[in-house]
Amino acid sequence: xxxxxxxxxxxxxxxxxxxxxxxxxxxxxxxxxxxxxxxxxxxxxxxxxxxxxxxxxxxxxxxxxxxxxxxxxxxxxxxxxxxxxxxxxxxxxxxxxxxxxxxxxxxxxxxxxxxxxxxxxxxxxxxxxxxxxxxxxxxxxxxxxxxxxxxxxxxxxxxxxxxxxxxxxxxxxxxxxxxxxxxxxxxxxxxxxxxxxxxxxxxxxxxxxxxxxxxxxxxxxxxxxxxxxxxxxxxxxxxxxxxxxxxxxxxxxxxxxxxxxxxxxxxxxxxxxxxxxxxxxxxxxxxxxxxxxxxxxxxxxxxxxxxxxxxxxxxxxxxxxxxxxxxxxxxxxxxxxxxxxxxxxxxxxxxxxxxxxx
Numbered sequence: 531x532x533x534x535x536x537x538x539x540x541x542x543x544x545x546x547x548x549x550x551x552x553x554x555x556x557x558x559x560x561x562x563x564x565x566x567x568x569x570x571x572x573x574x575x576x577x578x579x580x581x582x583x584x585x586x587x588x589x590x591x592x593x594x595x596x597x598x599x600x601x602x603x604x605x606x607x608x609x610x611x612x613x614x615x616x617x618x619x620x621x622x623x624x625x626x627x628x629x630x631x632x633x634x635x636x637x638x639x640x641x642x643x644x645x646x647x648x649x650x651x652x653x654x655x656x657x658x659x660x661x662x663x664x665x666x667x668x669x670x671x672x673x674x675x676x677x678x679x680x681x682x683x684x685x686x687x688x689x690x691x692x693x694x695x696x697x698x699x700x701x702x703x704x705x706x707x708x709x710x711x712x713x714x715x716x717x718x719x720x721x722x723x724x725x726x727x728x729x730x731x732x733x734x735x736x737x738x739x740x741x742x743x744x745x746x747x748x749x750x751x752x753x754x755x756x757x758x759x760x761x762x763x764x765x766x767x768x769x770x771x772x773x774x775x776x777x778x779x780x781x782x783x784x785x786x787x788x789x790x791x792x793x794x795x796x797x798x799x800x801x802x803x804x805x806x807x808x809x810x811x812x813x814x815x816x817x818x819x820x821x822x823x824x825x826x827x828x829x830x831x832x833x834x835x836x837x838x839x840x841x842x843x844x845x846x847x848x849x850x851x852x853x854x855x856x857x858x859x860x861x862x863x864x865x866x867x868x869x870x871x872x873x874x875x876x877x878x879x880x881x882x883x884x885x886x887x888x
Contacts, residue, residue, distance in 0.1 A: 541877050542566075542581040543733040543870075546764070548679075550588030550745035553738060555613040556859060557769065558585055558674070560866030562618050565673040577870040578877065583674035584728040585614045586755070588740075588748045589659075590686045590714070592698045595632070595642045599650050606659045606678050610745075612645035615663070618672035625670055660722050675728065679749045682719040686748060688712050699744050703777055709743045712794060714751040721755050729758040734873055737800075738769035739860055742779045742787055750795035760797035765876060767869060768803045768838070772846055772858045773810075774823045784840075785832035800838045802872065804865065805830075808846035810858065817856050843868050 547557055565580045591607035599605055616626045629645035652662035663676050688696045690707035702709065729735065737759075740746050750756045759766065768791070770784045779787065784805055792798045805828040810818070818824060830840045847861045 541578045541874075543578045543873055544582040544584075544728070544731055545580050546584045546586060546728050546732040546735045548586045548735065548737045548746075548749050549740035550591075550610040550748070551740045552613065553740035553745060553769075553771070553860070554585060554587065554610065555617040556862050557736065557739065557865060558583075558614055558617040560862030560864075561869075562673050563863070564866060564870060576874060577867070578873050580870075582728075582731075583618070584725070584732075585618070585674060585676045586679055586725050586728070586749060587611050587614055587676060588745050589678040589680065590684050590699050590744070590748045592685070592700050595646045598642070599646055603650050603654075604683060605650050605653050606681070606683065608646045608649040608659075609643070611663055611676060611678060612643065612649060614676050615667055615670055615672055616645070618667070618674045618676065619670035620673065629670070675724075677722050677725040677728070679725070679755060680719040680721055680752045682716055684719045684748070684752075685715045686712060686744070687715060688743065703741075703744060705777060707777075708780070709777060712743050712747045712751065714748060717753075719752050721752050721758075726754060726758045729755070729762050729764070732762060732764040734869065735759060735762060735764045735766045736769050736869065737766070737791065738787075739771045741775055742771070742782070742790055744778065746791060747794040750791060753796075756795040756797050759795070760799045765873065766799050766801050767872070768800045769860075769865065770803055770805050770828070771826055772806050772860065773818055774826055776821055776823060779826070780822060783827040783829040783832065785829050785836060787826070788833065788836055788838060798837070800836075802839045802841055803833050804845070804868065805833075805840055805842050806845040806860075807842040808844045810846065811848060814848050814856055814858060818858070841868065841872065 565583050587610050589606035591609050616629050619626055631644040633639040633642050649662050649666055652665055653659045656662045667676055686699050688702045688709045689711040691710050692707055696702050696705050738746055768788055774780050810825055833840050845861050845865055847859045849857055849859045851857045
């Protein structure tokens with residue numbers, strides 16, 4: 531962390547963002563705007579610039595194109611990693627469209643995503659999935675590093691509220707029962723050493739947004755990752771989801787999300803929670819109510835009782851998705867701005883959380 535009080539230039543920070551699904555890629559899209567490489571002119575304004583951005587991504591998906599490639603080629607699920615590569619790429623036009631292209635038909639090809647096939651082919655060439663991600667990121671000129679949460683071919687298991695066990699992410703999300711606990715096999719899944727180094731050297735670590743049990747918790751089930759987060763001197767922020775999700779979080783408040791993550795990590799570590807306070811429109815609320823979903827309750831008192839400081843902001847965007855129709859999405863630029871605003875305030879504070887004793 532640069533801390534030259536005589537300089538008016540924004541400080542440079544190292545950021546690690548963790549999660550999966552569309553939530554992580556959405557957040558990365560916003561954070562990318564603040565990444566400046568060595569020798570580049572600093573961004574206007576006084577917010578800290580990011581000189582190192584790393585994403586640690588869940589690779590436990592076993593459905594769709596990713597699942598088919600996992601089964602047929604024995605590679606980690608490439609889908610969430612692909613989305614992060616696209617989100618961090620310099621050119622989000624042609625190359626990104628290519629990586630996101632899904633074959634509509636073709637024997638063996640129908641339903642497959644080009645980016646997933648590319649990552650799988652690169653894995654065969656490089657002999658290692660993490661190297662495939664590295665080479666693919668270089669091709670798309672990403673403004674950050676992308677690391678799979680584990681190099682193990684991990685499988686998720688869930689214990690449901692009726693005591694039954696469900697195996698595999700696809701079956702877990704399709705179950706009609708509530709998830710009580712998530713487990714991973716192998717239990718000693720190994721992370722990349724460079725991912726642990728990124729966590730250790732980070733100034734800011736974010737977890738979320740993303741599906742509570744199938745995007746966020748799996749990263750924390752990699753025990754060395756959880757331990758590294760707990761011992762890191764970084765500021766740790768939970769970015770809360772906007773809406774509850776069927777099977778994953780129906781009826782759960784924001785503080786319930788934090789407790790669930792603590793349970794699976796076996797550590798307590800959040801300093802702040804970023805929470806939305808923008809109410810959904812009647813049309814959006816009705817759309818989600820049809821699936822028994824609703825906005826997540828921001829129970830501020832319960833969050834503070836956990837020792838976590840809430841930050842409330844206007845983070846809800848209502849967008850039209852080509853497949854899902856009207857959906858709730860995080861305002862990625864406002865979330866990124868407020869995270870960096872928080873870091874600026876901590877840097878300038880006489881007693882800063884950046885250098886607190888653990």
